[in-house]
Amino acid sequence: MARTRRRIPEATVARLPVYLQILDEQADLGVDNISSEGLAELGGVNAAKVRKDLSYLGSYGTRGVGYEVGYLVYQIRRELGLDHDWPVVIVGAGNLGQALAGYGGFGERGFRVAGVVDIDESKVGSELGGIIVSPMSELGAIVASRGVAIGVVATPPAAAQDAADQLVAAGVTSVLNFAPVMLAVPLGVTVRKVDLAVELQILSYHEQRRVNAVSAAQLQAVPAVRRRGATA
Amino acid sequence: MARTRRRIPEATVARLPVYLQILDEQADLGVDNISSEGLAELGGVNAAKVRKDLSYLGSYGTRGVGYEVGYLVYQIRRELGLDHDWPVVIVGAGNLGQALAGYGGFGERGFRVAGVVDIDESKVGSELGGIIVSPMSELGAIVASRGVAIGVVATPPAAAQDAADQLVAAGVTSVLNFAPVMLAVPLGVTVRKVDLAVELQILSYHEQRRVNAVSAAQLQAVPAVRRRGATA
């Protein structure tokens, strides 16, 4: 049964973690059954989308009833590969690296910080959320000994490509990049980029449009500018 | 001329900041002209997409030549509403709040931290990247006096909705949410969510598929599993 599972659309993969989080929450609240409607409401999406998304995992709902929270959690976890822990290594012990190392949300969801490394000798040895910062030279050993597959780049932009190169050389095959630069990596290595400033810029765009729309409405007597609701 | 500009597709809006960052970089390097091809290469996207994206802003390129870097930067900035600074207020002075307050990338791109507030009295008064942490009660005054339109939620999950409510009450109309919960906000307020753990979970999915694909290839003699290259 080790068949390469049917491909799940990328858009769906991006939503599964959101459903998972909501379901975990509901489980804690003692809810043990939820409808696509309910899940959609909590997730701020369309109910049909929820059903279609979940249908990619298989038919795990009961018609007329809904989905059993616990079982669904289990299935999503399995699909996402969260049925075991993933050790991650963080490169860069600056502001962001510190915050990430200390961020409870990682450990809770199965991402253990196996190590934090920094090129700056003065930072080596300091403690960060229970983890001692190691020198860059330890990277290879950490990755090898702990079986790390995922690396996080939390360095300044100028050092990011170098960090990525070293992660790849050490054997990491997935990289989460927080530096505002595009990383070049060999084929077969997956990169995801999170740029905090980009998110603000997108908000800025909408905010600015809002202002424009208002002033336009003031000038003309046509306030009926259709606006999109809160973004999910 | 204050006409509500033609609507730009959401996908394009999400890419404009990336182009902007690359262009800024190129400008620093002294490059003053760039082709869609060149920009596409640096951004890891298709050249046609770059041209289509930029065409939404207007016809700012020169056929046979390319785009003038400086002018394009100016136009993208204007479109994104980055032709002036945006003061932002951060709620939550924990690990993440600290990192965000100290993150140089914000200030550089026109997002000044107008204030950091925290509900925890013991954190009030401490300094964070040049900003003194204020008590929650100051939030309204900060937003009003500095004309803050964008708020950042960097609290623990349980406090996030409350933080959002207070931001909205204070007059903020855009919220960037780092807490792993869905925020409910009134219509007219835009929310964007960045969940660090979600990104890792998406990587986990791909990483896990990779493993599955390999073991499947070992079982059968069919290694020709097509894999997607590095994700942009």
Next chain:
DNA sequence: CCGACTTTGTGAAATTGTGCACATGGCACG
């Protein structure tokens, strides 16, 4: 055991996003 009611799972339509291919416009060189 049946009928009313609820909610899933899914074809099919609608919408959105992507990439190709090429006509168009502009530059540069002779």
Next chain:
DNA sequence: CGTGCCATGTGCACAATTTCACAAAGTCGG
């Protein structure tokens, strides 16, 4: 001032994603 070349801007086909609408399947009260 004309010719060749180059890169933009865009129409079009196609791919991905979202949404609708409804048959199928199950629950529950009587």
